[in-house]
Amino acid sequence: MSKDRYAQIIIDISHERLDRPFEYRIPEELKDTLTEGMEVLIPFGKANKERHGYVVGITDEPSYDRDKLKEINGIAKSAVSIENRMLALAVWMKKKYGGTLVNAMRTVLPVKDKVKPKVYRSVVRNVSTETLSEEAGKLNPVRYAARIRLMKAVSEAEEIPVDIVTGKLNVSKAVITTAVKQGLISIRENAEYRNPVAGKNAAYERRAELNDEQSAAVDAILNEAEGERKAILIEGITGSGKTEVYIEAIAKTVEKGRQAIVLIPEIALTFQTLMRFYARFKDRVSVLHSKLSEGERYDQFLRAKNGELDVIIGPRSALFIPFKDPGMIVIDEEHELSYKSQNMPKYHAREVAEELCRMCGAQLVMGSATPSMEASYRAECGRYIKIKLNKRYGEARLPEVTVADMREELKNGNRSFFSRALSEKITERLLKGEQTMLFINRRGKAGFVSCRSCGHVMKCPHCDVSLTEHGSGQLVCHYCGYTMNKPPLCPECGSKYLAGFRAGTEKIEEEIQKAYPGARVLRMDGDTTKTKEGHEKILQAFAAGEADILVGTQMIVKGHDFPNVTLVGAIAADMSLNGADYHATERTFSLLAQAAGRAGRGDKPGEVVIQTYNPDHYSIQAAAAQDYEAFYEREKAFRELSDYPPYTHMMALQYYSADSESAFDKAGKAAAAIREELKESVEVLGPFKAVIAKIRDIYRVVVYIRSKDEENLSRAKDLAEKLQDENRESGKKEVTLQTDLDPVNSL
């Protein structure tokens, strides 16, 4: 008889906390067949009632008294349930990305909360749309922007949930109350969540007549869904109607009795887009967003499971909605970095979606104006099918782009932040009453404070980063929030030449105010948008025409549709070109190309000014020409030459510890073991201090492993995790390990 083996088992995954596995003995006849993720039958409790459980781990050494352990009854032979599918997905994720199975399960299974029966409130229109627009016409558009927004929304849809009004529309409770008192609207209480169902208004009732390009795309998707089900990548310029294509393809999926998941980065999901989905799918569509409580989230999961929903829209975690028979997964803005999880398991939504589609026989559709290198490369290799949408819908034209060479400006004596081209165009806009958006693509990068006498840089005592000076004279750490007053003298040499060098959003705002004293300026960056509300509020105010110029970080260029914006200026377009990782160029291109797509979406033509010190760089040139192919070809050559993904795969082993030496020690041992075991099949780089070597007093050390074959990386990861387990009780300071496959942020 072979040695006894034991299994960690979680009971009834949908109902109980996942952090308490129970231990059971594995009977002789199951020793060879039982694996992680299997559903088993076990005796439970005093009465040994038989219950279902899931194996989350197998060991040789029990952690409890082995005589007291019960034995597993057998493997459950239930039909494939939704839980089983999710569990299989968790097992797959654990294997691919590393970490524990319990962690992976927490990611794929919704946590059940004690939920009080909840009343859902919605705003309902009480009067005719004519009366509403009459009332709105009487109001001062600047002072009462929120009230006007509310009136416009209820003219378009008769009933809207209060959370959408206060959330996406950013209308305060007080404004709602006022409108109720005026008798324009009333509040309805429902026992369940209701979606804004389009009223009689044609704007949202209309069904788009697809143009030739769009219908060809829909046909291709449906064809593939009936056939081989290769993933489809739509490369379509902004405004080409990708969303219309998704909606049509989803409608066909729903007609067949199957469900669809739509991933959209939350920041890019506008109220208008939301309403287009609601108009088509009525109360069979729902949205997951960060403002939902755990309980409300769970409610949506229950509705999906009970078959009350056909379509869910949400961020990457919407992948785990328990639909009975998902038939289509859409990933919009496929290139967005937010599709990669930054918590263990550090999964990428694109890959999990692929696996889920494989498991369910569903069709994957991805779309972007600037697809990621990974996705385009897969299309080139024939793993995905690429479809192009080349025309903007209707009359909307592509903007005219000017590249301003800031080196030339300086030579000609212009020392300001703004090129002559940009200054002239801003003036024109102010005269015509049109709007301008100005953005820099990083926050506070140049905001550090240093001593001009000795060169000392003011740094956060807990993190390996410089502090950033804010208008208030305070120095702030953007990683941990540590704040101090700016000292009058240099703490190092005592000189009084301690000064900030600022070229952040605040500085730009200041300069704009100086150059155009009459202009109304709004600023949007990490400081003005600490809360989600702040963010929506600024965008809504800008959309309502409350400012002439919006200054911000890259967050202002994502997915917003302002018809009156006819000028977009990128202030320091190449700032991110100097970033530390190989994605820097791709990010610069995609940001600039997306920004250019923002100008002139209405009937007015748009203009874009890109200010740069690298006017000849291919990412700048290609963005200016809105030429994705040109960028892709150049970047591909660079990636191939320097052995970066998508030509190879990378695995980052990230070691965290309060003690720097312990972290280095652990990382070094892992690197050595991997070199020895995997030899030439992988390239091991490191250990290195991370780019930011310390955050919140935790040191960060990283080892990179590179290989063309993902299997080798998986082996390296398993080896590193095994070493972690073995050395756990060595008495040293604790070191934790996170594994990151094809990281999008270098540590």
Ligand code: ADP
């Ligand atoms: P994308 O998602 O590619 O940026 P959208 O689907 O948002 O493009 O389309 C841009 C605008 O054009 C939207 O206002 C949309 O309603 C409109 N539009 C696109 N295609 C059609 C169509 N076939 N019929 C009517 N309107 C359309």
Ligand code: ZN
């Ligand atoms: Zn000094």
Ligand code: ZN
């Ligand atoms: Zn800090």
